[in-house]
Amino acid sequence: MGLFILRRLGVMFLTALCLTFIVFWLTNLAPNLEKLAKTQGNARMSDDAVVSWLANRGYAQPLPVKYAQWLGVAPGYVIEGSDGQVRGRCIDPGQPVGEAPSFCGILQGDWGFSTVAKENVSEVLPQRLANTGKLMFWVMMVMVPGALIIGVLAGMREGSRTDRSLSTVSIVSTATPEYVSGVVFIALFATNTFGMQWFKGSASSAVQDATFENFFLPVMTIALYGMGYIARMTRASMAEVMTAQYIRTARLKGVSFPKIVLKHALRNALIAPFTVIMLQIPWLLNGVVIVETLFTYQGFGWELVRAASNNDIEMLLGVSVISVFVVLLTQLISDIGYVFLNPRIRIS
Amino acid sequence: MTSSRNSIHPAALMYAEEAKSGQLSRREFMARTTALGVTSAAAYGLLGMTAPAHAAGHAQQGGTLRMQMEVRALKDPRTYDWTQIAYITAGWLEYLVEYNSDGSFAPMLLDSWEVNEDATQYTLNVRQGVKWNDGTDFTAEDVARNIEMWCDKTVEGNSMAGRFAVLVDATTEKAVDGGIEIVDPYTVRLNLPASDISLIAGMSDYPAAITPAGFNPETMLDNPVGTGPYLPESLEVGVRAVIVRNEDHEWWGYAAGKGGFLDRIEYIDYGQDPSAWVAAAAADEVDMTYETVGEFVDIFSGIGWEGSEVASAATIAIRPNQLAEVDGTTPYADKRVRQAIAMAVDPAVCLELGYSNLGEVARNQHVGPMHPAWADVPGLPYDPAKALELLTEAGMADFEMEITSIDDDWRKNTTDAVAAQLRDAGFNVKRTIIPGSTFWNDWTKYPFSSTNWNHRPLDTQILGLAYRSGEAWNESGFANAEFDALLAEANSMADAEARREVMGKLQTIMSDEGVTLQPYWRSLYRHAKPGFVGWDMHIAYLPQIYKIGLAA
Numbered sequence: 001m002g003l004f005i006l007r008r009l010g011v012m013f014l015t016a017l018c019l020t021f022i023v024f025w026l027t028n029l030a031p032n033l034e035k036l037a038k039t040q041g042n043a044r045m046s047d048d049a050v051v052s053w054l055a056n057r058g059y060a061q062p063l064p065v066k067y068a069q070w071l072g073v074a075p076g077y078v079i080e081g082s083d084g085q086v087r088g089r090c091i092d093p094g095q096p097v098g099e100a101p102s103f104c105g106i107l108q109g110d111w112g113f114s115t116v117a118k119e120n121v122s123e124v125l126p127q128r129l130a131n132t133g134k135l136m137f138w139v140m141m142v143m144v145p146g147a148l149i150i151g152v153l154a155g156m157r158e159g160s161r162t163d164r165s166l167s168t169v170s171i172v173s174t175a176t177p178e179y180v181s182g183v184v185f186i187a188l189f190a191t192n193t194f195g196m197q198w199f200k201g202s203a204s205s206a207v208q209d210a211t212f213e214n215f216f217l218p219v220m221t222i223a224l225y226g227m228g229y230i231a232r233m234t235r236a237s238m239a240e241v242m243t244a245q246y247i248r249t250a251r252l253k254g255v256s257f258p259k260i261v262l263k264h265a266l267r268n269a270l271i272a273p274f275t276v277i278m279l280q281i282p283w284l285l286n287g288v289v290i291v292e293t294l295f296t297y298q299g300f301g302w303e304l305v306r307a308a309s310n311n312d313i314e315m316l317l318g319v320s321v322i323s324v325f326v327v328l329l330t331q332l333i334s335d336i337g338y339v340f341l342n343p344r345i346r347i348s
Numbered sequence: 349m350t351s352s353r354n355s356i357h358p359a360a361l362m363y364a365e366e367a368k369s370g371q372l373s374r375r376e377f378m379a380r381t382t383a384l385g386v387t388s389a390a391a392y393g394l395l396g397m398t399a400p401a402h403a404a405g406h407a408q409q410g411g412t413l414r415m416q417m418e419v420r421a422l423k424d425p426r427t428y429d430w431t432q433i434a435y436i437t438a439g440w441l442e443y444l445v446e447y448n449s450d451g452s453f454a455p456m457l458l459d460s461w462e463v464n465e466d467a468t469q470y471t472l473n474v475r476q477g478v479k480w481n482d483g484t485d486f487t488a489e490d491v492a493r494n495i496e497m498w499c500d501k502t503v504e505g506n507s508m509a510g511r512f513a514v515l516v517d518a519t520t521e522k523a524v525d526g527g528i529e530i531v532d533p534y535t536v537r538l539n540l541p542a543s544d545i546s547l548i549a550g551m552s553d554y555p556a557a558i559t560p561a562g563f564n565p566e567t568m569l570d571n572p573v574g575t576g577p578y579l580p581e582s583l584e585v586g587v588r589a590v591i592v593r594n595e596d597h598e599w600w601g602y603a604a605g606k607g608g609f610l611d612r613i614e615y616i617d618y619g620q621d622p623s624a625w626v627a628a629a630a631a632d633e634v635d636m637t638y639e640t641v642g643e644f645v646d647i648f649s650g651i652g653w654e655g656s657e658v659a660s661a662a663t664i665a666i667r668p669n670q671l672a673e674v675d676g677t678t679p680y681a682d683k684r685v686r687q688a689i690a691m692a693v694d695p696a697v698c699l700e701l702g703y704s705n706l707g708e709v710a711r712n713q714h715v716g717p718m719h720p721a722w723a724d725v726p727g728l729p730y731d732p733a734k735a736l737e738l739l740t741e742a743g744m745a746d747f748e749m750e751i752t753s754i755d756d757d758w759r760k761n762t763t764d765a766v767a768a769q770l771r772d773a774g775f776n777v778k779r780t781i782i783p784g785s786t787f788w789n790d791w792t793k794y795p796f797s798s799t800n801w802n803h804r805p806l807d808t809q810i811l812g813l814a815y816r817s818g819e820a821w822n823e824s825g826f827a828n829a830e831f832d833a834l835l836a837e838a839n840s841m842a843d844a845e846a847r848r849e850v851m852g853k854l855q856t857i858m859s860d861e862g863v864t865l866q867p868y869w870r871s872l873y874r875h876a877k878p879g880f881v882g883w884d885m886h887i888a889y890l891p892q893i894y895k896i897g898l899a900a
Binding site for chain 2: 031034035038040041045046049052053083116117118186190191192197200201202204205214293296298306309
């Protein structure tokens with residue numbers, strides 16, 4: 001077991017390394033750097049000014065050197081600019097050159113500086129993650145019980161009218177991507193077009209003060225998508241359990257139907273959905289990007305979109321690192337959790 | 349503020365006669381006379397009218413405003429490229445002069461100014477009794493230091509150097525020796541090597557915020573020294589910025605009756621999609637828009653908000669670049685091709701399809717009736733048949749023109765309207781749409797593309813910025829010695845009536861050369877929840893936030 005976890009962690013670091021290098025390479029392509037210079041300097045800057053702006057801030061160094069500096073295995077640059085000002089990767093504004101450390105990469109715990117937010121990445125990302133965490137918590141609170149109830153109800157009598165109608169609902173909800181359901185929800189419930197203006201089409205105020213009104217639509221948009229999928233899995237697993245020998249035995253013994261479902265079938269039927277729910281978390285990150293942008297909710301996905309559209313290099317790298325960890329950690333948890341739920345499986 | 353002066357610029361008296369006899373519109377009159385140092389009250393007096401009362405009497409002290417606005421990172425004011433940045437810093441960094449939508453220039457940190465006959469000497473009288481919020485006095489030294497900083501062309505992206513180009517030494521790229529003279533603690537004199545009529549207008553523009561001694565853009569939020577009534581409370585780029593009243597500072601404006609009503613102003617960022625702004629308005633998350641565009645003007649009125657409209661010189665230029673190379677040739681260097689383009693496009697159609705008729709038709713000259721010295725010069729006629737003839741004559745009938753625009757609402761639609769009309773005329777056209785995040789990387793280099801231009805108060809300003817040979821923002825690649833010479837001549841004429849003759853020649857060159865398509869002037873709109881006063885849309889987007897208040 002220990003070895004298994006160690007190996008998984010090793011894969012995680014290797015993936016993070018590869019992914020960040022790809023992101024680093026893409027964000028450091030010449031046109032992207034030019035865009036960076038123009039958004040940071042002046043939108044209508046001349047070509048010469050762009051070149052000197054980039055050179056003065058260390059962007060003109062070779063790619064591997066820059067990447068090593070971000071990692072913290074090479075000393076950060078110190079460049080005396082063409083304007084006479086000395087700038088260094090590790091020099092904070094106002095700090096004397098001599099006092100700055102020579103290494104400042106992610107290995108030293110320095111996540112870098114966001115050029116858009118004008119703050120350290122390590123200060124911005126936790127806030128965004130907290131916001132997304134709040135959103136995800138409510139999504140889970142709606143999605144998991146909802147999906148399990150639908151799945152169990154549908155699966156306990158396979159082929160019945162309840163099963164058919166609930167299955168249809170869950171297929172429709174999984175088949176509707178967030179960017180469709182979000183827009184439909186806003187049109188239906190946040191405008192006066194259909195006379196049902198019950199909720200708010202903007203979740204910006206939910207960052208500080210989440211209410212039912214401003215948080216319902218984004219939560220439902222994400223939850224519905226995942227809910228259908230998990231319900232389908234639960235239904236399949238439930239249906240399978242209901243045909244098992246011991247259930248038939250219980251019925252022959254005259255145990256009441258509700259008792260069979262709750263006491264005998266449910267526990268075994270929930271093993272498969274557990275994995276699905278864990279694996280659904282990385283999928284939800286996808287939805288978060290769309291929904292947070294659509295509802296202007298300043299979370300992790302919104303930050304990703306903003307960093308990408310502004311070529312905010314170090315913020316994008318930070319986002320990539322966290323994404324890798326979220327995806328691989330949830331997989332690890334689902335693998336380990338599976339072992340505990342199902343004694344027949346053992347990790348060697 | 350007129351007590352220190354007893355003479356009125358002779359040209360101003362002449363303008364008054366013209367205005368009374370109807371030769372000059374009131375707005376033109378206000379712009380010209382106040383630029384010469386006449387106060388707006390005195391200017392109205394010359395017309396035999398009284399100055400309009402301010403909204404001040406109807407506003408209550410206190411309250412919060414939440415405005416939908418893009419929140420951008422702060423930087424050195426000289427390098428501001430978005431007025432939205434100035435909306436935040438205007439809370440504590442004020443301006444020497446303010447430009448108003450009626451075309452007048454009103455003194456702010458200056459008390460008054462005088463300009464000599466040929467506009468080579470400006471005398472700036474600094475307002476007395478103004479204090480920085482760290483307690484020190486605001487003096488002529490501060491004014492001189494800021495003007496010197498504006499003239500420093502070595503600073504990357506310093507657009508003030510363009511506005512004060514006349515004071516910049518070509519070799520040192522700094523202010524000319526003896527150009528800025530401190531006469532006494534409250535008087536600064538500018539001695540210009542050549543005439544320039546646009547300096548007062550330049551001082552009123554949004555990058556001309558007055559910064560304190562030892563100003564450092566990196567720490568401007570931690571150490572917000574300024575003269576204004578507010579202080580920054582928080583700023584999160586792309587999310588929100590908040591400024592709050594500086595309770596410990598006695599702002600000069602309170603005594604001068606300027607306002608400063610609100611206790612707190614929140615700017616909240618909803619991105620660039622206007623439908624998100626409507627959602628925010630419907631959700632009661634904001635009280636006011638920064639600007640309302642296109643079809644959203646009606647939508648905002650539809651949800652019960654009040655609208656404010658101002659006709660401005662803001663516009664769109666869809667220009668071929670004469671230097672641009674396409675497959676080894678320079679297709680737009682040929683005057684006939686450019687004329688053909690101009691003659692194939694009906695400006696009225698561009699206005700209707702591109703901007704829902706929310707503006708005035710223009711004549712491709714980038715000078716308009718809102719400018720003091722605009723001359724009534726006809727543009728090229730709309731004649732698609734003749735256009736195709738010209739194009740064929742130039743041997744370019746088969747050439748595929750690629751027209752680039754940003755991916756947005758009105759700029760894309762207007763460019764589409766141009767492309768459609770060119771196709772109708774028989775041209776071979778390809779449209780390319782580039783997202784806003786990358787469009788500006790190369791905006792001056794596209795062979796044929798559209799650019800939005802903001803309003804400038806004086807007629808010669810935009811010509812100098814965008815069409816003078818070799819200028820950084822000269823996106824049409826236009827280089828014409830005669831044009832440059834005429835422009836220099838126009839820039840030495842403080843008298844707009846005399847300048848009009850030269851402007852006529854300049855406008856004729858703009859038309860005849862087919863330099864650009866500039867089909868219409870935009871009206872600007874802003875909407876607000878009922879209950880606010882003093883929030884009217886500004887003709888040049890200037891951040892006059894101290895005027896806004898809750899209705900009493």
